[in-house]
Amino acid sequence: MKLTRQLGIDLPIFQAPMAGAQGADLAVAVSEAGGLGALPGAMLSPEALAAELAVIRDRTARPINVNFFCHTPPEPDAVRQAHWHQALSPYYAEFGLDIEAVPAGAGRRPFDSEACEVLEAVRPEVVSFHFGLPAPALLERVKAWGAMVLSSATTVEEARWLEAHGADAVIAQGLEAGGHRGMFLSEELSTQVGTLALLPQIKAAVGLPVIAAGGIANARGVAAALALGADAVQVGTAFLCCPEATTSAIHRRALMSEAARHTALTNLYSGRPARGIVTRLMRELGPISAQAPDFPLATAAIGPLRAAAEARGSGDFSPLWAGQNASGCREVPAAEVLAELAGGLGR
Template identity: 80%
Template sequence: MTLTEQLGIGVPILQAPMAGAQGSELAIAVSRAGGLGALPCAMLSPEAMAEEFQAIRNAISGPVNVNFFCHTQPSPDPERQARWHESLAPWYAEFGLDIEAVPAGAGRRPFDHAACDALEPFRPEVVSFHFGLPAPELLARVKAWGALVFSTATTVEEARWLEARGADAVIAQGLEAGGHRGLFLTEDLTTQMGTLALLPQIREAVDVPVIAAGGIAEARGMTAALALGAEAVQVGTAFLCCPESRVSAIHRRALMSEAARHTALTNLYSGRPARGIVTRLMRELGPISEAAPSFPLATAAIAPLRAAAEARGLGDFSPLWAGQNASHCREVPAGEVIAELARGLPR
């Protein structure tokens, strides 16, 4: 049985879960078009997650993927926090903000029993994870209601690790992909490969289905991924300008401009490497900073700068997540994106 048949979807196309950029509307639209819609839950409270998921269940009867981060929550490091604040101080002064008022915490919680409690009544068909897998007892709870478990690998070693610990499919995330890198066995960015190099190596290394992610935005990318052994593709950036997404007007304009041709990995917005359109912050501070606190603690001090700049119509301090191929990021319904990708399927 193919992964498409196992999931019960019409085409082997998965919508990438994009926290902060989409909600239930995009997941519903993708699922109605025959793909597998996804609901990102990394930034949702259990109550908000249940509300979004109920909206999905009310709208469609097909399968859905819910996605979580499963990082280890760090403790604040006062010395590193001080260095981070010092790095950001000139921009705080520029906008007339008080850096001493920044809280130490941040808003992304890893998957835990509270999230599982809220999720279990809905019994989603797929539960996917970023940054590895949750603790065995949490994974067992998810599998107990029959959910398939997917997780992201950025290296062959990560793919093998995921398969050995119960992942039902591996998402091979190439270096081109937008948003957070899913790396979890190493922080060494020199280990990260492009999709066309990573995909066949992971395909040879594991027996579970492999899903290709990174740089795939239209039919030719779909054809290439399937030819290299992927059973499905996961697409994110191409959906960001769809009317069903929730990206800001600032982000949308950037995605449809020449600026989208220049992306970079940065840890400035969250503390972990993530790919986005190069912004003023990334240019002036450098995209990677050793001063940035551990994920997700870096977010707290960036948030006031982002809000102040966006109030002036500027994306200078906003995480404008995007992959390296935004060429098909257009203001068309998500169903049209699915139809374009599906042209790359074997006839």
């Protein structure tokens, strides 16, 4: 396929970057097995990013994708935060925690000049973004070393916007996909559609390569996406239980249980809609709440609850990110997952 030749990879299968559930190990395993491994940079400091990239370059010469968020950090809203704390206060009382001691700030930073400087020293072959694209000056710096730029589109309008603003390929992120929705032109959830509906529409609307993401967990899913015109597929959830992933034991148990059949979009954990396994917090507050502070400020007050519950072996307050099809989750090496997915390539 043209895209695989352009990238210098063997298989049109990309590993989705999954912040908080993986590091260099998974990225290296997938790239070494012939796919495109990915390193999520959204939660890494410049120093941590440099360290992870050094590990990757030391262990593989194959192409790699490094992923970032490019949101605009919001201004804190004291009134909204007070309402959010009020909603969470019963849970804080249950665990004997002090909600007044919740630290300010959040754990996700947008792509900036410091991150770009780290990348310039390593020159990854692919750099991908979520929530649109970075400022033109930053995008120009990324393209200057020849990197292919990808970004997620959840609607046809977003795909057209990405093409007009310098993306080299579009990830068609269907509603089934786990983790954060890449939506950036609208916050209206009714605009979000499934992969099999979104993919052919985006393919018809833009002249760029299109990567299908969402609900692809086995060889038949790969074959279906390619039959609908995808130039490649991106798979995340199926890799979460691999030994190379850093997925927590609580998260792994949930992924391999009946609970994984029930996922929902929620903004409770970060402030933006993201798909995960339904938890106690989501059931009791409702998965979408107007009280949750804007992304990523909601994270601060959830963190202490998550830590306290996980210390008791519970995922009631944990973001158990997962797509709608977790059937591919198995405790096998990432190379084996990739080989099974590649069975849908018809060769």
